Amino acid sequence: MIRVHRVLAVLVVLAVPGVLVVSAVPAAAQQQALTPVTDTAAVERGQQLLVAQCGFCHGANARGGSGGPDLTRSTLVLYDEDGRQLGEFLAVGRPDKGMPKFDLPRAQVSDLAAFLHSSIYQNSNRRLYKILDIVTGDAKAGEAYFNGAGRCGTCHSPSKDLKGVGAKYEPATLQARLLLPRGRNREPGTVPAPLYTDPTSVTATVTPSSGTPVSGGLVRLTDFEVTLYDATTGQMRSWLRTGDTPKVVVVDPLQAHMDQLPRWTDADMHNMTAYLASLK
Amino acid sequence: MIIYGRSARTVALCLLAAALAVVPVRLLGQIPTDSWPTYHGDYSGRRFSTIKQINTGNVKALTLAWVYRLNTSRTGAIVGGEGPDTPPPGTPPSIKSTPLMINGILYFSVPDHVWALDARTGRENWHYAWKTRGGDHIGNRGVGILDNWLYFLTPDNYFVSLDVATGKERWHHEIANMKREYFSTNAPMIIGRQVIIGVGGDALDIPGYLESRDPEAGNLVWRWNTTPRPGEPGAASWPDEDSMSHGGGMPWIPGTYDPELNLYYLGTGNPQPVLSGKSRPGDNLYTCSIVALNPNTGKMAWYYQVTPHDTHDWDAAQTPVLIDGDFDGRPRKMIAQASRNGHFFLLDRVTGEHLLTSKHIDSLNWTKGINSTGQPAHDPAKDASVPGTLISPDTSGATNWPPPSFSPDTGLMYFGTRQTFSVLYLTDTDGRPQGWAAAERNVGSVGNALKAIDYKTGKVKWSRPFAMGPGGSQGGPVGLLSTAGGLLFGSDGGGNFVAYDASNGKPLWHAGLGTNTSNGPQTYLLDGRQYIVVGAGDSLYAFVLQQ
Numbered sequence: 001m002i003r004v005h006r007v008l009a010v011l012v013v014l015a016v017p018g019v020l021v022v023s024a025v026p027a028a029a030q031q032q033a034l035t036p037v038t039d040t041a042a043v044e045r046g047q048q049l050l051v052a053q054c055g056f057c058h059g060a061n062a063r064g065g066s067g068g069p070d071l072t073r074s075t076l077v078l079y080d081e082d083g084r085q086l087g088e089f090l091a092v093g094r095p096d097k098g099m100p101k102f103d104l105p106r107a108q109v110s111d112l113a114a115f116l117h118s119s120i121y122q123n124s125n126r127r128l129y130k131i132l133d134i135v136t137g138d139a140k141a142g143e144a145y146f147n148g149a150g151r152c153g154t155c156h157s158p159s160k161d162l163k164g165v166g167a168k169y170e171p172a173t174l175q176a177r178l179l180l181p182r183g184r185n186r187e188p189g190t191v192p193a194p195l196y197t198d199p200t201s202v203t204a205t206v207t208p209s210s211g212t213p214v215s216g217g218l219v220r221l222t223d224f225e226v227t228l229y230d231a232t233t234g235q236m237r238s239w240l241r242t243g244d245t246p247k248v249v250v251v252d253p254l255q256a257h258m259d260q261l262p263r264w265t266d267a268d269m270h271n272m273t274a275y276l277a278s279l280k
Numbered sequence: 281m282i283i284y285g286r287s288a289r290t291v292a293l294c295l296l297a298a299a300l301a302v303v304p305v306r307l308l309g310q311i312p313t314d315s316w317p318t319y320h321g322d323y324s325g326r327r328f329s330t331i332k333q334i335n336t337g338n339v340k341a342l343t344l345a346w347v348y349r350l351n352t353s354r355t356g357a358i359v360g361g362e363g364p365d366t367p368p369p370g371t372p373p374s375i376k377s378t379p380l381m382i383n384g385i386l387y388f389s390v391p392d393h394v395w396a397l398d399a400r401t402g403r404e405n406w407h408y409a410w411k412t413r414g415g416d417h418i419g420n421r422g423v424g425i426l427d428n429w430l431y432f433l434t435p436d437n438y439f440v441s442l443d444v445a446t447g448k449e450r451w452h453h454e455i456a457n458m459k460r461e462y463f464s465t466n467a468p469m470i471i472g473r474q475v476i477i478g479v480g481g482d483a484l485d486i487p488g489y490l491e492s493r494d495p496e497a498g499n500l501v502w503r504w505n506t507t508p509r510p511g512e513p514g515a516a517s518w519p520d521e522d523s524m525s526h527g528g529g530m531p532w533i534p535g536t537y538d539p540e541l542n543l544y545y546l547g548t549g550n551p552q553p554v555l556s557g558k559s560r561p562g563d564n565l566y567t568c569s570i571v572a573l574n575p576n577t578g579k580m581a582w583y584y585q586v587t588p589h590d591t592h593d594w595d596a597a598q599t600p601v602l603i604d605g606d607f608d609g610r611p612r613k614m615i616a617q618a619s620r621n622g623h624f625f626l627l628d629r630v631t632g633e634h635l636l637t638s639k640h641i642d643s644l645n646w647t648k649g650i651n652s653t654g655q656p657a658h659d660p661a662k663d664a665s666v667p668g669t670l671i672s673p674d675t676s677g678a679t680n681w682p683p684p685s686f687s688p689d690t691g692l693m694y695f696g697t698r699q700t701f702s703v704l705y706l707t708d709t710d711g712r713p714q715g716w717a718a719a720e721r722n723v724g725s726v727g728n729a730l731k732a733i734d735y736k737t738g739k740v741k742w743s744r745p746f747a748m749g750p751g752g753s754q755g756g757p758v759g760l761l762s763t764a765g766g767l768l769f770g771s772d773g774g775g776n777f778v779a780y781d782a783s784n785g786k787p788l789w790h791a792g793l794g795t796n797t798s799n800g801p802q803t804y805l806l807d808g809r810q811y812i813v814v815g816a817g818d819s820l821y822a823f824v825l826q827q
Contacts (some may be wrong), residue, residue, distance in 0.1 A: 032414075032415075032416065032461065032483065033413075033414045033415045033416075033436075033458040033459060033461055033463070034459070034461065034483075059712075061710065063710060063712040063714065064522070064712055069522070070522060070712060072714060073484070073485055073522070073526050073714075075457075075460065078457075078459045078460050078484075079457065079459055120484065123484060123708075123714035123715040124461055124483040124484050124715050125483070125715075126483075126715065126716040126719065129707040129708070129716065129718070129719045130707060130719075131705045131707060131719055132666045132705070132706075132707060132709070133666070134666060134667040134668055134705065135667070136666065136667040137667065172668075172705065172721060175668055175703065175721075176703065176721050176723065179670070179701070179703070179723045179724075180723050180724045182724065182751055182752075183751075194750070195749075195750040195751055196749075196750035198750070201750040201751075202748060202749070202750055202751065202752055217750055218748060218749065218750050219749070219750065220747060220748070220749055220774055220775075221747060221748040221749075221774070222747040222772050222774035222775075222776055223772060223776075223778070223787045223790070224776060224787070224790050224792070225792075250748065252752065258724065258726055258752070261643075261670075261672075261701050261723065261724070261726055262643055262645065262672070262726065264670050266661070266665070266667075266668070266669055266670055269668065269670055270667045270668070273667070273668075
């Protein structure tokens with residue numbers, strides 16, 4: 001069991017260089033107490049019921065309305081199991097606080113609960129959040145930035161490497177690649193090749209005290225070692241380091257993008273995204 | 281050399297005495313040399329040891345004493361808990377707790393597990409395994425020990441007490457409901473007879489609270505809500521009851537304590553909803569704050585908010601470190617935090633008076649500057665937006681929970697930093713957003729580094745870049761230990777455990793563990809030998825000088 005996990009962990013390390021970062025939220029370790037509601041038909045029926053019966057006070061999305069509290073934050077709802085506690089509550093209501101009782105059949109209470117639990121699950125799981133329409137910028141202004149202040153035309157051309165780029169990527173990916181086009185865009189269901197095999201990887205040239213300089217994709221550089229990947233042989237090579245020996249020169253092929261990161265304004269970023277999205 | 285005592289009982293008595301301020305304050309700012317009785321070693325959060333057997337002159341001879349690889353099997357373990365017999369699937373746990381060392385035994389935890397190891401040999405004395413009902417298993421910061429009893433928290437929010445000698449369970453109490461997505465990671469902090477614990481959770485909009493429990497039965501003594509309720513001080517910093525009573529502010533990490541002032545210092549978590557402030561205009565007290573509490577009553581003496589109205593998940597849970605020294609030409613009792621929001625703060629810990637604010641990374645782009653009270657001013661233009669807002673640092677912050685260190689010998693505070701960028705997309709445009717309310721796409725980092733800040737100026741004295749990989753700069757927040765031997769122990773972001781020269785950051789020794797260290801290193805003297813103990817992923821390592 002543990003051995004299997006360790007093999008998986010190695011694969012992850014190879015595939016995601018950033019995994020070495022001490023992160024407060026490593027995605028792989030994340031678990032949730034809540035579980036998704038699988039009966040989507042019940043969720044839909046529950047939503048209609050909520051809009052019709054509860055929406056006036058609690059809002060059409062159950063987040064509170066004219067006088068009624070937010071049901072997605074209600075502990076009564078959160079602790080409910082399949083409408084059981086909700087049903088008991090609805091049969092009595094809370095008349096002193098203006099909440100009338102509701103005589104709903106068991107099946108309808110269950111549908112209502114399904115919708116509320118589904119909404120809460122959606123709220124709680126940020127990995128399910130859907131990025132909205134982000135192409136709000138001015139493509140013309142983006143084009144001007146491309147050719148002007150952004151100096152993008154130094155390396156890129158809308159008729160060459162960027163031809164059809166707006167059709168190739170969905171907008172959020174396009175925007176991410178505008179900022180830093182590191183690695184290939186991951187195809188769903190595939191394991192990407194290690195980043196150091198990619199032409200966008202940081203590279204380094206190592207010059208041993210005797211011998212010829214060696215260049216390659218940077219696998220790792222610490223105060224104590226440097227490891228390169230040689231694309232022609234498909235092999236790695238390492239050197240131990242003591243101080244500045246051997247000499248290591250690091251070159252990032254995306255240095256212009258890195259230098260640009262602190263310079264972006266959000267407006268320029270939005271305009272450039274609109275411009276690139278127009279290159280269909 | 282300051283020695284608390286040679287038995288757990290003596291240590292416990294000293295801790296009790298600490299609360300009563302009987303023991304001279306001088307002793308309480310120093311970690312005992314023959315034990316490590318609290319999460320920080322002592323109460324100060326400095327993680328500075330006076331032991332200098334291992335020092336800049338001989339650290340080259342440091343070698344492996346033992347390795348303990350986590351054995352999480354329930355076979356042979358003492359098993360407790362309310363969950364099913366089959367453990368949930370999950371990735372192997374990572375050691376984030378700082379082991380306590382008392383009477384030659386190390387006590388440490390990962391989610392659902394506690395071990396007692398022989399501190400000489402690294403062999404297991406006992407293992408307690410908790411049958412979980414679920415919850416986020418992201419990490420556990422460790423255990424607390426008072427007299428013969430050990431205390432810890434579980435991801436499904438149970439407060440558990442074990443017999444230190446045998447690992448047998450005494451009792452467990454539920455302290456929060458996991459259906460609200462509460463999960464507990466904190467290490468209990470014991471002050472006198474108060475066992476101080478806190479809850480965690482940020483998937484839903486829930487309130488944070490800190491509790492003191494009595495050490496015998498585990499019953500509630502006091503509870504401090506991290507956000508006010510209507511009519512209480514601070515309530516005006518929220519628009520309404522709903523927002524403040526669902527406003528987050530989780531006490532994720534154990535705090536620090538000054539026995540002379542009898543004040544417990546806690547860094548509180550970020551407000552909820554996490555990445556949208558639309559439904560909570562105002563400063564949102566007492567989230568993202570350093571607060572000073574009376575540990576006997578839970579009453580607040582003062583607060584200082586390091587991020588008013590946070591909208592970037594930058595909790596202020598980073599250890600607030602107690603510093604005694606000169607500032608502006610006169611001796612002061614101070615408290616410092618290298619904060620997740622990219623700023624270094626120095627306060628007077630008697631009154632909470634602000635002394636100094638500085639930026640500890642260069643890339644941060646989210647404030648309108650520093651206001652008259654030294655706080656970074658919120659810039660609404662850098663909140664999450666539908667078309668995307670480019671922020672630096674990213675939501676994981678310029679630094680994070682891993683324990684920093686302060687050396688009174690160098691006057692420097694040490695911590696790991698990141699200069700990351702990411703784009704925040706507002707996904708929940710409702711007037712009452714929920715949960716996180718926005719998505720994040722990480723971009724990259726323009727340089728992560730280990731930094732040493734002079735507390736008197738807030739300026740970086742030295743900075744050592746972390747390792748690089750194919751995607752650029754790696755590493756970041758890292759658990760640290762400084763010693764009177766002139767050393768600073770930490771990780772380089774490239775899988776090496778490193779001893780640096782604390783005065784200039786020069787690496788003097790390393791061990792290629794292949795995995796970055798994942799907890800705060802600690803040290804103790806046993807049979808006259810100094811041990812350095814550190815966790816890296818699923819293994820605990822001990823190092824000693826070659827003899």
